[in-house]
Amino acid sequence: MAASTTRRRPPRREPGTGTTTTDRVYGWQDDPGESLPAAVPAELRPVPDLSLAPLRMRIQAAQPPASGAYQLGTPEFRYWSAAEALARGAAFWRQFLPAGTTWQPGAELLVLLDEGEDFNAYYDRQALNFFHGTAGGRTVYSGESPDIVCHEQGHGVLDALRPELFDAGSIEAAAFHESFADICAILAALQLQSLRTAIVTDTGGNLSRSSRLSRLAEQLGWAIRQISRDAVDPDCLRNAVNSFFYHSPEELPTSGPATALSSEPHSFSRVFTGAFFEALAGGFRQAAAPTEADLHKVSVDLAKLLAAAVQAAPVVPEFFSQVAAALLAADASSGGRYRDVLTSAFVRRGILSTHAAVGMAAVQATMALVAAPPGGAATVPSRELPHLALSGAEFGLGDVPLLVRAASEPRRLVTAAAAIGVGSISAPSSERAARAFVEDLIQRGQIDAGDHGEIPGWIVHPHTFKTHRLVKSENGFLLSRRLFDCGFRAHVMG
Numbered sequence: 477m478a479a480s481t482t483r484r485r486p487p488r489r490e491p492g493t494g495t496t497t498t499d500r501v502y503g504w505q506d507d508p509g510e511s512l513p514a515a516v517p518a519e520l521r522p523v524p525d526l527s528l529a530p531l532r533m534r535i536q537a538a539q540p541p542a543s544g545a546y547q548l549g550t551p552e553f554r555y556w557s558a559a560e561a562l563a564r565g566a567a568f569w570r571q572f573l574p575a576g577t578t579w580q581p582g583a584e585l586l587v588l589l590d591e592g593e594d595f596n597a598y599y600d601r602q603a604l605n606f607f608h609g610t611a612g613g614r615t616v617y618s619g620e621s622p623d624i625v626c627h628e629q630g631h632g633v634l635d636a637l638r639p640e641l642f643d644a645g646s647i648e649a650a651a652f653h654e655s656f657a658d659i660c661a662i663l664a665a666l667q668l669q670s671l672r673t674a675i676v677t678d679t680g681g682n683l684s685r686s687s688r689l690s691r692l693a694e695q696l697g698w699a700i701r702q703i704s705r706d707a708v709d710p711d712c713l714r715n716a717v718n719s720f721f722y723h724s725p726e727e728l729p730t731s732g733p734a735t736a737l738s739s740e741p742h743s744f745s746r747v748f749t750g751a752f753f754e755a756l757a758g759g760f761r762q763a764a765a766p767t768e769a770d771l772h773k774v775s776v777d778l779a780k781l782l783a784a785a786v787q788a789a790p791v792v793p794e795f796f797s798q799v800a801a802a803l804l805a806a807d808a809s810s811g812g813r814y815r816d817v818l819t820s821a822f823v824r825r826g827i828l829s830t831h832a833a834v835g836m837a838a839v840q841a842t843m844a845l846v847a848a849p850p851g852g853a854a855t856v857p858s859r860e861l862p863h864l865a866l867s868g869a870e871f872g873l874g875d876v877p878l879l880v881r882a883a884s885e886p887r888r889l890v891t892a893a894a895a896i897g898v899g900s901i902s903a904p905s906s907e908r909a910a911r912a913f914v915e916d917l918i919q920r921g922q923i924d925a926g927d928h929g930e931i932p933g934w935i936v937h938p939h940t941f942k943t944h945r946l947v948k949s950e951n952g953f954l955l956s957r958r959l960f961d962c963g964f965r966a967h968v969m970g
């Protein structure tokens with residue numbers, strides 16, 4: 477929310493007068509923020525086309541409103557501003573997808589813009605779901621924020637690229653999903669020239685400063701603060717300019733205030749997002765006198781590397797450091813332009829230990845071989861992670877084993893995160909990572925035991941939001957993910 481940007485209220489559309497241009501709709505330049513009227517401009521943009529493939533989308537509506545420049549605050553305005561953000565995000569990622577990539581639910585992803593009252597949004601492998609909620613006398617629609625819309629879309633994009641991450645029994649894999657989604661919101665915002673120009677001005681060319689770009693979902697963050705003061709950052713939902721340092725998630729508290737790092741996936745995601753944002757800022761400063769065009773180029777370059785890296789990185793407990801290594805490998809295979817800024821960002825965050833980073837520099841030549849060719853490879857066939865049977869007794873399931881998909885793919889590179897003291901952390905085994913993941917879910921009350929709720933030892937949390945469920949199978953209870961949500965429940969659900 478920069479005060480320097482022009483305040484402008486879209487004019488009312490006069491249906492039937494023929495005076496409105498219908499080939500333009502309003503889209504927010506950024507999250508509309510907490511102030512009224514919004515401190516960010518809504519701008520006229522070409523009518524978005526969600527029907528393009530791959531990544532076709534459809535907003536569910538009995539009768540979609542005719543395109544036009546509708547007044548702010550109307551459902552028609554929200555429809556078109558969401559459509560604009562979705563189309564922008566899809567167009568951006570379309571260029572980096574291997575041939576044949578589609579959404580997990582199929583060729584088309586459904587968008588449900590207002591599913592009722594809640595301060596939430598989620599991706600459940602069927603649709604992107606958005607809600608509305610009232611706080612401080614204001615109603616906030618999560619589907620109105622381009623940050624939240626592109627975040628949820630980001631979960632869908634990552635699910636298309638690496639479906640096995642969806643159900644991985646690993647804190648880092650879940651946190652990476654959140655980080656990738658936040659990065660999607662940042663990169664989609666950077667596809668607007670007007671925003672790039674504003675950010676270069678607002679930050680004086682130093683992207684490492686907190687800005688409208690780094691602050692995600694200001695409006696929803698404000699609404700949540702009215703209800704729970706320490707649940708989010710003081711000026712947004714999450715800020716990509718942060719100073720969190722990697723710590724083994726198995727050793728972190730399961731939840732905590734926004735100021736602290738916890739193993740809750742949204743909280744822990746901030747370590748990776750912070751590093752990626754730092755690399756983005758560093759890449760931008762490599763230009764002699766960086767302009768908005770340079771900012772555009774670095775956003776495209778890093779997205780291309782990231783798309784390659786998420787396909788190449790094996791799903792293992794130390795997933796952050798594996799993605800970091802795969803980013804370096806992808807960069808090496810395309811000339812090494814971002815080697816220093818990527819290495820610096822990941823070392824400074826402890827995602828790569830100095831030892832691991834030095835080792836990688838030594839094998840730079842071979843690293844290129846393990847990177848998937850950006851955008852060029854055929855789709856990797858869906859590789860489901862193997863089930864690992866955990867003793868059900870420790871989770872209250874008695875003799876019945878709990879089957880969790882283990883983060884246990886073969887490693888092609890040895891990487892490691894930094895220890896808080898000296899050296900590297902030894903990554904936990906897939907089994908320990910899976911147990912830590914399950915224990916966290918149980919502590920936060922996020923597993924729906926459904927009809928099996930009468931299991932004698934099961935800890936029932938009657939009023940918590942469920943991201944996972946237990947499914948009975950021949951060999952035990954399967955732990956299965958229902959959805960990725962955006963991380964805050966003002967209205968508890970049973």
Ligand SMILES: [Zn+2]
Binds near residue numbers: 627628657960
């Ligand atoms: Zn999310």
